[in-house]
Amino acid sequence: MFKAILVNKDDQGYRTELAQVDEASLPEGEVRVKVSYSTLNYKDGLAITGKGPVVRSFPMVPGIDFAGEVMESSSPDFKVGDMVLLNGWGVGEGHWGGLAQQARVKADWLIPLPKGFTPKQALAIGTAGYTAMLCVMALQKHGLKPSDGEVLVTGAAGGVGSFAITLLSKLGFTVVASTGRLEEADYLRKLGVAEVIDRAILSAPGKPLAKERWAAVVDSVGSHTLANACAQTKSDGAVAACGLAQGMDFPSSVAPFILRGITLYGINSVTVPRAKRIAAYEQLASLVDLQTLEAISHEISLEESIKYASELMAGNVRGRVIVDVNR
Numbered sequence: 574m575f576k577a578i579l580v581n582k583d584d585q586g587y588r589t590e591l592a593q594v595d596e597a598s599l600p601e602g603e604v605r606v607k608v609s610y611s612t613l614n615y616k617d618g619l620a621i622t623g624k625g626p627v628v629r630s631f632p633m634v635p636g637i638d639f640a641g642e643v644m645e646s647s648s649p650d651f652k653v654g655d656m657v658l659l660n661g662w663g664v665g666e667g668h669w670g671g672l673a674q675q676a677r678v679k680a681d682w683l684i685p686l687p688k689g690f691t692p693k694q695a696l697a698i699g700t701a702g703y704t705a706m707l708c709v710m711a712l713q714k715h716g717l718k719p720s721d722g723e724v725l726v727t728g729a730a731g732g733v734g735s736f737a738i739t740l741l742s743k744l745g746f747t748v749v750a751s752t753g754r755l756e757e758a759d760y761l762r763k764l765g766v767a768e769v770i771d772r773a774i775l776s777a778p779g780k781p782l783a784k785e786r787w788a789a790v791v792d793s794v795g796s797h798t799l800a801n802a803c804a805q806t807k808s809d810g811a812v813a814a815c816g817l818a819q820g821m822d823f824p825s826s827v828a829p830f831i832l833r834g835i836t837l838y839g840i841n842s843v844t845v846p847r848a849k850r851i852a853a854y855e856q857l858a859s860l861v862d863l864q865t866l867e868a869i870s871h872e873i874s875l876e877e878s879i880k881y882a883s884e885l886m887a888g889n890v891r892g893r894v895i896v897d898v899n900r
Contacts (some may be wrong), residue, residue: 576898577673578878580633586752591876596636599677600669606657606678609639610696611826613878613885614732615788620665621882624633629667637664638699638898639671640692648680649869656686660850661843661879672878674898679879682859682864687854692871697870698857699835700733704842708791708813709740710735711838715811719885720790722807726750727775727798728801732893735789735869736861738764749787751775751798757891763868775801778821781826785833789813793894796820796841801807811854815840833898874900 579592599605619625628635643655651657662682664670669677671809686729688697707853723788724741728734729750741748742765750766751774752758758769779801789801795815803812803825814837831833845853873881878896884895 575674575896576635576875577634578621578875580628580631580635582623582628584633588622589621589879589882591879598876599675602677603648603680604643604651604657604678604683606639606641606676607644608639608671608674608676608898609692610640611673611703611896611898612638612696612699612784613873613881613890613896614638614700615816615885616838617665618671618882618885619877621709621879622886624886627666631811633665634669634671634673634676635665636671636673637661637666638663638696639676640686641676644675646680650680650798651683652772656692657683658686658692658695660703661845663843672875672898681847682784684752684850685856687851687858690854693872693895694863695881697866697891697893698736698854698861699732700842702736702857702861703850703853704815704840705733705736705740705791706857707842707845708737708815709744709839710853710856711813711840712789712791712811715836715838717811719747721810722788723749725787725790725802726766727750727790727802728816729761729769730754730891731793731818732765732869733793733815734791735892738766739865739869740860741791741889742766744770752837753888754891758889760868764865772798778824779854780853781828782832790815792836794819796822797824800825803829803835803837805835806835809835811836811838813840814839815842863882870895872897877883879889
């Protein structure tokens with residue numbers, strides 16, 4: 574038996590609880606892992622609270638990230654005792670995830686624990702930091718240089734936003750942060766932003782084209798915010814979109830794309846091939862220092878993740894939440 578956060582939906586309604594689960598209930602997979610740490614992401618908040626239809630089967634163990642030690646493996650890629658990391662692949666949605674003391678998954682979904690990181694440090698980065706790195710890699714591929722101008726980061730106080738600011742600042746870019754939590758301005762400036770703006774400037778319906786300002790954008794918000802960010806992006810600029818905190822809609826027009834030639838990169842962190850995942854973590858290892866990880870993240874227990882999920886959905890959680898599943 575092991576402890577897990579379990580989400581159920583039946584005649585009694587939608588509910589989430591800390592439960593004792595039999596090892597025999599674990600789903601199929603080539604590798605069984607003793608989980609050390611998981612995290613709390615936006616998708617996990619949706620799954621735990623039921624505020625979004627992300628869970629595709631019940632009962633479900635949420636947790637789209639985890640790191641831990643291989644307990645059992647039928648795959649030649651991993652052996653007992655190996656330290657491994659998982660981000661995405663639909664765990665916590667269609668396959669039991671990491672908010673538990675054990676997990677069983679497909680070997681293809683795992684990568685070796687990245688060099689230079691402990692399990693806790695790797696989870697302080699987690700899907701949020703890894704997604705932010707994929708956004709930055711898209712902008713690098715586009716050819717963006719610090720001399721091109723300001724880079725806007727929306728949802729700045731969240732996990733993706735915090736890491737995007739850290740990475741872009743470390744690479745020499747001038748970063749402007751958009752947030753609905755202006756009380757976090759000091760935190761954002763410590764991460765490296767040059768200016769903090771109120772998200773209200775971007776979150777209302779806007780014009781198809783607006784005054785050019787941003788050389789590039791990292792957006793985790795979607796909806797009107799993404800549309801306005803595109804409308805304000807400079808000619809031949811780039812926007813990396815990876816989230817939908819404001820909404821899944823995109824109320825824009827073709828104007829920024831055909832009149833200014835901007836590029837909109839969609840960032841899918843869920844099913845990225847192993848080689849690209851490893852490359853992203855190699856860059857993260859060179860750009861993120863341990864002091865920054867401590868500033869961006871804080872740790873909670875497995876049971877506390879239920880309460881924190883509601884806080885996350887209310888927009889009251891800053892940065893990254895690491896879950897020690899064994900306390």
